[in-house]
Amino acid sequence: MSAPPLDRPAVTAPPAPPEPPAVPATAADPAPVRPRRPPATPGRRRLLRTATAVSLLGFLLVGFAVFLLAFAGLQEQHFQSTSYKSFALDLGNAVAPTGSAPDGAPVAVIDIPAIGLHSTVVVEGTTGRDLMRGPGHRRDTALPGQQGVSVLYGRTVTFGAPFGAITSLRTGDKIYATTGQGRFSYTVDAFGDGSHPITDTAASRLVLVTGNSSWIPTGTTTVGARLDGTAAPNPGGRPAVVAQDKALASDDYGLAPLQLWSLALLGAVLLVTLGSRLWHRQAAYLAGAPVVLALLWSVYENAAALLPNLY
Known part of the structure; x- marks a missing residue:
């Protein structure tokens, strides 16, 4: 006699996971707002200008010594x-x-x-x-x-x-x-x-x-x-x-050329600064640096003429 067939349990698909609850649409989070610096007071602006002028003067004097x-x-x-x-x-x-x-x-x-x-x-x-x-x-x-x-x-x-x-x-x-x-x-x-x-x-x-x-x-x-x-x-x-x-x-005749070369140097610095804002910054600096250095050399040379001649 043949053995009776075994009953197999029916294969059923696993239950689908529950869908996440719908999130209501909201507007995009706004970017964080940076706190604004308080406006500089007149005293602070004067201090910054004075510090800049002193730093520039110190740089010129050290450069002259070098x-x-x-x-x-x-x-x-x-x-x-x-x-x-x-x-x-x-x-x-x-x-x-x-x-x-x-x-x-x-x-x-x-x-x-x-x-x-x-x-x-x-x-x-x-x-x-x-x-x-x-x-x-x-x-x-x-x-x-x-x-x-x-x-x-x-x-x-x-x-x-x-x-x-x-x-x-x-x-x-x-x-x-x-x-x-x-x-x-x-x-x-x-x-x-x-x-x-x-x-x-x-x-x-x-x-x-x-x-x-x-x-x-x-x-x-x-x-x-x-x-x-x-x-x-x-x-x-x-x-x-x-x-x-x-x-x-001292060679007093060197005072007038010193003033003219100083004005030329100031004009070149202003042009380079303006060019860095209206043009490419690095390109303006590279183009203006040789001119500024040449004018600075002339300023130093004429300033040296004002020193006592045996120094």
Whole structure:
């Protein structure tokens, strides 16, 4: 006999999960409202303006100090390099000046081995702007090597400080000068300062003048040297000394150019600021930065001309 079939339970689908309750439609949540800053009071606005002005002034003063102590020397080196080539060409063509020359023109080359000063070009004039280029020849004195007293000024701190180490010279050290009349040798024999000038009576000698401090000179230091051998003829006809030629004098003629360059700098800054708002900010800064830096250099250069010429 066959076994009776087993009864199988009927397969039924699981019950569907209950539907979530309908959420009534609501409006989108509003964005959070940021609290507004209270309007600045007049006192606060004045404080912000004062702080901005002081910060800007501090930035300009620090930049000026960096220019004097770092970048001014590079400017002096550049002029020395170009003027040395020019003066060497004049010597080769026998057209180097032996009498009066235009302000800032090369008139001699000096070497002082004892302090490491080599092939340094001397320019005509001793104003602050002249001495940015190197040592300067006082216009009312003889040229080096000529009959009479030749006076050379040189800076102590800034623009390469060519005479910053002349106080370390000693009696017997040599100074060599090359002009359109030949090469001449001097021997150091005297020292002085603003209160005690050199009293050497030699007919032909050289006097080096610089500041009395390597930080902020308040007086002068002088080194005297006698000419070795025969002096060259002195054509004379030298101009009278002017106020800007004196030691520690300021070049007042640099005030007007300083004002003009400062206005140009201010205009450039305003244009860059306006361009950053109306144009692409980074593009405006990249386009305006070289112009602003060039104008700032000119402002610093003309401001340096107002400093005492031996600084």
